[in-house]
Amino acid sequence: MRHVVVLFTHKEVLGDGSLDDYVVNTDNHSLRSLIQECGRRYCGFNNRATGEEQREQLEKLMAVVESLEREHQGTFYTNNLYFDAQMLQGGRGGTPGEEHRCYLAKVQAHVEKQKQDLKETCSHWVSRLLLSVKTWMLSHIGLTTFVVICIVIFLSIVINVCITPGC
Template identity: 35%
Template sequence: MSASASPPELRLAVLGRTGAGKSPAVSTILGLQGSEQGTDAVGTQECSKHRGEAAGRQVVVVSSPAWFGSDCNPDERRKHISSFIASSSPGPHAFLLCVPVNQPADEEATALAVLMKLFGPSAVRRHTIILFTHTEELEEDEQLDEYLVTWRKDLQELVEKCGGRYHTLETRSGEPEERKAVEELLEKVEQVVTESETQHLSCPLYQEAEERVRERQVEIARERRAEEPNDPVPPSGSQPAENVTEEEMAAVREEAERSIGDLGADIDGIFPPSSVSPSSPAPSFLWGLWEKLTGWARWLPTLVRREALFGALVGLFVGGPFGGMVGATVGSVATEVGRRKTQKTK
């Protein structure tokens, strides 16, 4: 298949921290409802794989637990990585990194660094699209691109690392706009394919995974044929019989993917240490403060919301009584400037 040809199906690998909106994104792409949707809740420990049609295209979507976080158990991490690679083998056409717009981007920056070390620089530069979530936190008349440029340099830096590619599936206009957003996303994925020299992502880890998956497929097919007394067992190394349906082939393939064990990925030194410096606030504490802060800010009048949040953040990260004083001052000044700008426009 030439580099410019359209692939028969698009493989999407969805990543993100717990609560980033991976499951809603998968559901929106494939139109899943009810019990099919899954969950992003804490405790989701397995990769999920869905196959379906979206915007006239055959799509496979693999979603994975947040194995790039510093609090992930090393043994669980190896298991998640191996399962994720096997499920998205022979390689995804695009990684979709779900990034909530209402939280700091440090975990997502780590995720991009990990992807680059595991799969090579092209995994991020050519094959990753930032998928922004929780955009309901933006003001009603505020555009996402405006928000990124004006307020969130950290999120803008993520986008730049991914070749300027970003998208959101969240709309305020209901299902028709959602389907349009899905179509636009898949067009961006196809653009990734067009610009890539290798179609889907390819690297040693995925090559090893695909070889092992295919070997296991043949083993499973031989085992199933051996259980049928009237059918001859195919010789070792042969492919399954030609009269096997596509659905049966897909089922054998997915069983083979699930049975792949540790791929032996060298992850030593790739992930951030789980310990936190005694002089630094614990991550969970900072997350709690951030969530309380943004929740409190939503109740403020629109005019002062950002200024107050900005001042509170200054106080949070400076720390101590001095930080509180500085934060209060900054917030007050910013609020007054905002009022005066508003008065001038009236």
């Protein structure tokens, strides 16, 4: 989140209120947390803006981006594959075929790692969903009991109707 700027759209919905007031006073804890993680870097765009207001919005966004660049002293590209590709384009003095094979091997390994991470994320997602359902059910035990009883009654009626002759 060190390099993230949150861009809000539909700023016109705020009416006379300011985006700063909205962000500070929102009940959305996730949004406040996100803004904090991003170093309070955010900007808002009025989708209905025209002319000068559009330019002002763009200038504000560019000011936030330039501030971010100064803060990180231009070190945005920290990805090793990007660095290797830049070195490969510039030529490091080795044999071109060997460098390309080495780079491709790194890229393939990186892609495989991302695939594995994605699989793990998906499996964690299912686990989190099931845990959320379980937590909800335990915190709403009365409603859960009522729903289960209704389902049992419904199933018993369906079974009873199907068992009787003529079904």
